[in-house]
Amino acid sequence: MTPQSAMREDMLARLIAQAASEGSDLVTLRAIVEESSEVAAMRVLDRLGLADARAQDDIDELRELLKAWRDAKASAWKAAVEWVTRGFLALLLVGIAMRLGVPELLK
Known part of the structure; x- marks a missing residue:
């Protein structure tokens, strides 16, 4: 006490x-x-x-860690969406190239 x-x-x-x-x-x-x-x-x-006496410092540090976690999570989601979008666009380009017969032109 x-x-x-x-x-x-x-x-x-x-x-x-x-x-x-x-x-x-x-x-x-x-x-x-x-x-x-x-x-x-x-x-x-x-x-x-x-x-x-150190409680405020501990809480401030926990808040910083929580903010860093949230930032990292948001960055990970953003990166995942970007990679899925790039993959979809790459598949779309490959499909268009196949449809136009580009592999036959390269032979």
């Missing part, structure tokens, strides 16, 4: 104690909800291994 999450949990405990002893007004309830949301978010980040 990080010191920041411990402070948030302490704040949440104090807010809940305040609500229990003094009654809960709207401001206190909103503060409880906000603090409990922050505590939950910190727990999730901690469980995912993203609560340390």
Whole structure:
């Protein structure tokens, strides 16, 4: 548990104690909800291994890798379409040449 999450949990405990002893007004309830949301978010980040100082760098690197993957995938599809188109055009030219009798002219 990080010191920041411990402070948030302490704040949440104090807010809940305040609500229990003094009654809960709207401001206190909103503060409880906000603090409990922050505590939950910190727990999730901690469980995912993203609560340390290097987490932002890790996420930035993952985004760069994902972008590179998407770019490579798009380039691969583009290259595949180009090769299929070239193959089709080559077959079309061979068919036209056969139809016109070019092999007989070359003999």
